[in-house]
Amino acid sequence: MAGLKVLVVGGGIGGITTMLALRQRGVDVQLYEQAPAFGQVGAGIQVSSNAARILLKLGLGDALKMVATYPEARDYRGWDTGERLYYTPLGQMAEAQFGSPYYAAHRAELLDVLLSGLDQNDVKLGARVVQIDQDANGVTLTLSDGETAQGNLLIGADGIHSTVRAQLFGRELPRYTGNVAWRGLVPAERVAHLDLGSVVGVWMGPNRSIVQYYVSAGKTFNWIGISRSSEPARESWLAEGKVEDALAEYDGWHATIRTIIAATPRVLRQALYDREPLPDWQVGRIVLIGDAAHPMMPFYAQGGAQSIEDAYVLAGCIAEARDRPLDALARFVRMRQPRTAWMQGLARREEELYQTNDAAAIKARNEKMRANRSPETATFPPEQVRLYGYDAEVELRKSA
Numbered sequence: 001m002a003g004l005k006v007l008v009v010g011g012g013i014g015g016i017t018t019m020l021a022l023r024q025r026g027v028d029v030q031l032y033e034q035a036p037a038f039g040q041v042g043a044g045i046q047v048s049s050n051a052a053r054i055l056l057k058l059g060l061g062d063a064l065k066m067v068a069t070y071p072e073a074r075d076y077r078g079w080d081t082g083e084r085l086y087y088t089p090l091g092q093m094a095e096a097q098f099g100s101p102y103y104a105a106h107r108a109e110l111l112d113v114l115l116s117g118l119d120q121n122d123v124k125l126g127a128r129v130v131q132i133d134q135d136a137n138g139v140t141l142t143l144s145d146g147e148t149a150q151g152n153l154l155i156g157a158d159g160i161h162s163t164v165r166a167q168l169f170g171r172e173l174p175r176y177t178g179n180v181a182w183r184g185l186v187p188a189e190r191v192a193h194l195d196l197g198s199v200v201g202v203w204m205g206p207n208r209s210i211v212q213y214y215v216s217a218g219k220t221f222n223w224i225g226i227s228r229s230s231e232p233a234r235e236s237w238l239a240e241g242k243v244e245d246a247l248a249e250y251d252g253w254h255a256t257i258r259t260i261i262a263a264t265p266r267v268l269r270q271a272l273y274d275r276e277p278l279p280d281w282q283v284g285r286i287v288l289i290g291d292a293a294h295p296m297m298p299f300y301a302q303g304g305a306q307s308i309e310d311a312y313v314l315a316g317c318i319a320e321a322r323d324r325p326l327d328a329l330a331r332f333v334r335m336r337q338p339r340t341a342w343m344q345g346l347a348r349r350e351e352e353l354y355q356t357n358d359a360a361a362i363k364a365r366n367e368k369m370r371a372n373r374s375p376e377t378a379t380f381p382p383e384q385v386r387l388y389g390y391d392a393e394v395e396l397r398k399s400a
């Protein structure tokens with residue numbers, strides 16, 4: 001079928017990457033995004049080697065390198081004393097081992113990098129999809145203003161509150177994970193005296209943690225604190241938080257952390273949700289990707305990376321079976337569901353490790369971590385090898 005046409009619902013990291021990957025393979029694709037303009041929350045995002053490998057394949061390597069930072073390691077610290085607990089390599093060691101760089105970036109800049117590869121004619125903004133229908137010949141989507149569009153396949157890349165998912169599998173609310181995320185961006189000069197180093201810093205305490213790193217080519221310092229909370233602020237998916245509240249949340253923490261929070265001009269507070277793995281993401285000509293398919297907790301910094309992997313693999317499956325598009329979607333789900341279900345489970349287990357309040361568990365955790373805290377002997381734990389070593393191109397060849 002020469003004239004295969006693909007409709008993508010949602011212009012987040014997953015939807016835009018899908019569009020780029022499909023276009024690279026010469027597939028006709030149109031994207032529908034509900035917002036009047038593309039946007040990402042003001043925060044940082046780690047672009048791990050498995051995701052960066054794909055962005056490089058899409059020709060975005062130079063643009064990404066310009067805006068990103070290149071952390072040398074992941075450096076785990078105790079919340080009160082700042083003692084080093086654990087140390088795993090990134091930087092050149094990650095690039096040598098996994099064949100692609102590990103970056104950290106400002107979300108808006110990552111989005112700009114992705115958008116730089118797009119043909120704006122293939123994008124419809126202010127386009128909220130309210131209904132999807134399919135028959136033996138194709139799919140039809142309907143927008144909130146009544147306009148319709150037809151295609152051969154439809155990809156639901158519309159995030160954790162996915163409309164496409166609700167229509168395919170029922171309107172089930174995501175699970176509140178019992179955690180909220182605090183996010184802040186600080187001009188680098190305000191924290192320069194803290195000598196924070198070129199690392200992803202991970203501070204672990206009872207009930208809460210903080211991850212931090214430079215973004216915007218080193219001009220901005222980003223931090224994300226995750227704390228257990230029985231008040232998920234359900235009324236608001238993403239709300240303005242208060243610096244005083246964040247300081248109260250991190251009361252008694254090391255002076256470095258408190259100084260960073262106090263120097264933050266604007267804090268965001270967001271309740272964290274996930275879902276159980278879904279066994280299948282395809283119904284006929286329609287399939288889900290990214291957070292619509294497999295939302296996960298952020299402890300491995302992998303949600304975006306997995307949506308990028310999805311995008312590339314899906315484009316490969318579709319392009320390699322243009323005359324059998326339903327088989328292409330089935331192959332995509334077979335390739336991707338087990339890995340992302342594993343990730344969803346791993347992220348939940350990591351939540352227990354990071355956020356526990358149990359003194360004995362914290363003691364045991366810290367003792368285990370201390371066995372691997374020397375930068376000289378630092379190596380990659382097995383789950384990182386499995387995560388960062390994933391090469392979507394190789395996986396496509398293996399499953400051909």
Ligand SMILES: Cc1cc2nc3c(=O)[nH]c(=O)nc-3n(C[C@H](O)[C@H](O)[C@H](O)COP(=O)(O)OP(=O)(O)OC[C@H]3O[C@@H](n4cnc5c(N)ncnc54)[C@H](O)[C@@H]3O)c2cc1C
Pocket residue numbers: 009010011012013014015032033034035044045046047048127128129130157158159160161162163181224272289290291292298301302303304305306307
């Ligand atoms: C605190 C935190 C830290 C994180 N850190 C990292 C990290 O370091 N690295 C990493 O890889 N991941 C990280 N993640 C995960 C990552 O942010 C998400 O997994 C990723 O953004 C998902 O992308 P997506 O494209 O699937 O969905 P989204 O980004 O949610 O995009 C969905 C898009 O669909 C649009 N949409 C929704 N409904 C409709 C509709 N009906 N019609 C049209 N458009 C619609 C939305 O407007 C939106 O633009 C983190 C997440 C959190 C919460």
